[in-house]
Structures are given as C-alpha cells and as structure tokens.
Amino acid sequence: MRALLNLFKRFSIITVVPRNGFSNSSFLCASISSSTSSPRPVELIQSKTTNQIALSISSALQKCTNLSSVKKAHAKTFAFGLQHDKHLSIKIAILYVSFDKVDTANIVFESTPNPSSCFWNNMIRGYATEGQFGRSLGLYNKMLQEGLIPDKFAFPFALKSCAGLSNLQLGKLVHQHLLCCGCTDDLFVNAALLDMYAKCGDVEIARLVFDKMAVRDLVCWTSMISGYAHNGYNSETLEFFNLMRGSGVKPNRVSLLSVLLACGSLGALRKGEWFHNYAIQTGFANDILVVTAVMDMYAKCGSLDLARGLFNEAAGKDVVCWSSMIACYGIHGDGRKAIDLFDAMLEAGVSPNHVTFTCVLSACGHSGLLEEGRRYFKLMKEVFRIAPKLNHFSCMVDLLGRAGQLDEAKNLIENMPVKPDATIWGSLLGACRIYGNLYLAERVADVLFHLDPLQSGYHVLLSNIYAAKGRWNKVEMVRNLMARIGANKIQGFSLIELNDRVHRFSAGDRSHPQSDGILSKLEELAAKMKRLGYVPLTDFALHDIEEEGKEEALSYHSERLAIAFGLINTNPGTAIRVTKNLRICGDCHNAIKFISKIVKRIIIVRDMHRFHHFEDGACSCRDYW
C-alpha cells in the first residue's frame, strides 16, 4: 500500500491544464496525505423498530420505477431520522442517478459520512453518464484526496470523462493510476482505456491497448472501429471491419455506423452500397440510426436522390434524421429544399436543436440565401430560445461575408458573446478577397496572424488580395514572412473510387501506375478546352489558393488527375465522382466546367465544404462557393 501511495505522490508533480470547473494543478495531490482511510464511526445502536423501518424503506426502494416513488422513500428516511443510513443513502442516490438526477444524488452523497468506494464510483459514473465530465473527474480526484484507492469500477468512468473532455493528458494520468492499481486485466477498464485513447485522437495507442487485451468482446471491437472512423482513418476502418468479421465477431449497428461514416468520408459509393445491403440483410433496415448513417453516406458520395428516397421511407424520423437530410441539401447547394424541409419538420412536430440550426444556416450560406439566413438566425434565438454557439456565428459570418455585407459580418464577430476563433476571422478574410477589400483584409489578417501564425492559408489569402490589386511588393513580403515562420502547408489530395478500390492523387502526382495515360488524357483535354475558349486563370490571385504548391502547374492539381483517371477507366456516359480534402481552386473549377462539356459526363466533385455538380459546362454552385 505504501508503495502505491508513493507512486501517486509522483503523479502529483505532473502538471495538467486546468479545465472544466476543476483545478488539475492539485490533481491527486492529497492522495498521499492520508495513508489510510479514517476509522469508521461506530454504528449507532438502533432499536429493532428503526431497523424494521429501514428494511421496509429498503424494500420500497427496490420497487421504485419512477422518480416520485424515490422522492417519497427519500422523504421517509428524514421522517424516521434515517437520512444518514449508509445503506439507504447509496440506494437512494443510485436511483436518483438512474433518473438523471445526479445533482440530487450528490446532495445525498454529500450528507453521507464516510461513503463507501461503491458510493464514490456511482457518483463518478453518474456525472460521467450525464456528460458532466469535469465534475466526474473532480469527484475522482476528491476520492483520491480522501485516501481511497480507485478500483475497476471507478476507472471506466474516470476514463470516459477524460474522453468526454478530449483531455489526453488527464487520460494518460488515469492510465498510470490503473497500472499502479493492478487493474490491467479487467475487460471493462481496458475497453474504456482504448476508447479514451481513440476519442482523444491517439488511435495508434488505442490499437496497442486493443492488441494487448487477452479477452475482447464486441464492445472493444466496435470502440476500436469507431475510433478509426471518427479520426479519419477511413481505410483502416474498412480493413478493421473485415478483420472483425474474419475473427468471428458479428458486426452490430455501431460497427455499421462506423463503416458507413468511413465510406461517406472517402466518397466510396460502391462500398457504401455494399454496406447498405449488408445492413438490410442483417436486419438493420428499419433502425433509424443506421438509416440516418446510410442517408448521410449516400449524400456524401454525391447521391442526393438516394438519400432523399431513404428519408421518405424512414419510419420514426427524429431530430437527427431531419437535421441530417437538411445538411445533405445544404452541402449540395440546394438551400431552398433545406428550408422547405425545416418547415416540414416543424409541421411534423419535431423540435429543432442547435445542430438543426447549424445545418439550416449553413445551407443558406451555400446557396446565398441572405435574408432567409438572417430570419432563421433570429428565429433560433427569439422563438426557440437557443443561444447561438460558435458554429452558428461562423455560418452567419460566412453568409454575410459572401453576400458582400462585410461590415455587418465584422460587427457580428466583434460583438458575439463567444470568443471568435481563427476560422471565423478566416471566413471574413475570404470575403475580403471576393470583394477586393484590402483595407479590411489587412486588419483581419493582423488578427489572424496573431491567432494562428502558422496557418499558411491565411497568408496565401492575403497575398492573393495584394496580387489582385497589383501590389507585388506586398505579395513578396507575405511570401517571405511565410517562408521565415515556416507556415504549415496542408497537402491537397483527391480520391476516386474504381472497382471497389479508392485511388488517391496529390498535386503533380506521378506515382500512379497509369500516370502516363492520365497525363496524356489531360493534354488531350487541354487542347480541346483551349479551342472552346478556356483561358487558364493564371492571375496570381487564384494561383496556389489552396496551398497545393505553386511549383506545380495548375493543370496537375489533384482533382484533375483524379478526373482524368476516372475518364480513362470508365465507360462513356458514366458519372465521375471525386472527393477533395481542400477547397477546389478557381482555375480547376473553370476547367472542370469545360471538361464536363467536352466529355459529355456529369462530374461530381466534393470539396472541403460542399458539392459541385458539373454538367454541360456549368456547375450547380452557380460559381457561388
């Protein structure tokens, strides 16, 4: 025991960033101050009658099926002076927790002298389950301060709370605790541990935990697959699904949700369809969670109609399902349909939440519906009493900025009750580029360079604004600044699915086995485009807009390579679907319009923010993106 406490003493020197209502600086400090828990008070000698009353309350508690019956039993303990009875208190508190009344449970807990480990664990669980992660960890910390050693029932919830806060540092600390406490073989502890690492973004360590586990159940597999999917490890998600089936573990709805998410992110329609069929065969066709995920997958793979078909057929549509379909219309640039669906949702008696409004406002932004956006923003605040979050302000700033209302957008940022982040200012800087407002751009860039100095995108934007005004000396200055500080460049890439395989291209990529064919296709297209009047947008303002390396010619941007690859490998008339990780550049957007006309194909490109459906020389975004 002393060795264990000494180990805890060492943990206390680890500095942890304080957040969410409890201070970590003293985290676990007091766990070493008391070497053993204080002696229990001698039980009061109770009369036989009191014991009988306690037994009767205890039996009543076992039959409690609703909150009011718990309250009644709780009141009885006061009436008979049994409010400090430890056995009754814990039962009452656990029941309060089960009816989502963790704060009431905490009042009972606070008034119980020397609560047992079981009681502490249930309180830590209660707060973790209710999403009050800071409070849950605050209690975990306090339990250690009281000299109690956490056990296998405390760790899953302490870890869940670390995961909920995405606080990897705290998670690692709790990991050390469980190593010291010898809880390394418990299935639940390990499942929570791998989930914590996955939710905090460290998928590799999560996988190490998974691989080390002697026994694994379905939850561990699904937690791992969900970790891959939610951290953008899309191919790994699909591989892991196969591994799971190969190991004789039958995939469930949670693993299906993960693979569908991965297919959507990859834009892998064929694979997505396969999983949709699999979901039907395995009896999930009417599961609203799976249906929503399938819908989302189809929309993200460019098939809006398939998504809408499923939505129409779905029974028991809830707010998530409605919001999801609204978001689908939004990313496809059909703001009107998004709004119509929102109104239909209200008529169906489903209440919108803050996500629904994010979807609606974003849809207005993608379609340039300025007045509608303003109206829904007001509706959210005044009728639905939903306080706007950063997401909503971000949508509004984007909407106002793109519509040319730069001053209003700036005022909104300066007066919002939440702290504006770099991306919201970045959105305003983007609007300054569209409208050539150099005066405002310089001021906004100044804020941005302080907020996020290493993000090259903002430097590129400013330099493009200078270039459009012919201020070449300033362009040079920004470029030099970028080189000096070593701004991070995000490499652009595009994905295209062919015969069940997803192919990836980056700008100027010549590593693909079919590289020669791709380049000659692009040359052939370039000649035809020229004859039709295509002029490359060599204006520096549009060059390098998405950080794809200025040394690479525009014509070798990743989306063009992917499209050329699609053209030489598919039959005439087949639609080409490409997914890109950055925003499509102006020159590529223009070029693809020409290509769609020349090859007489529908070309669907999903960029970082939305879909572009190119057909017969035009794009569905009507050049508003």
Add this chain to the structure above:
DNA sequence: GTAGGGTTAG
C-alpha cells in the same frame, strides 16, 4: 455497479 452509437461551421 462498469465499456461502444446516427446529424453540425469554416
């Protein structure tokens, strides 16, 4: 007494 889940800005 314990672990995993669908929608969301730029």
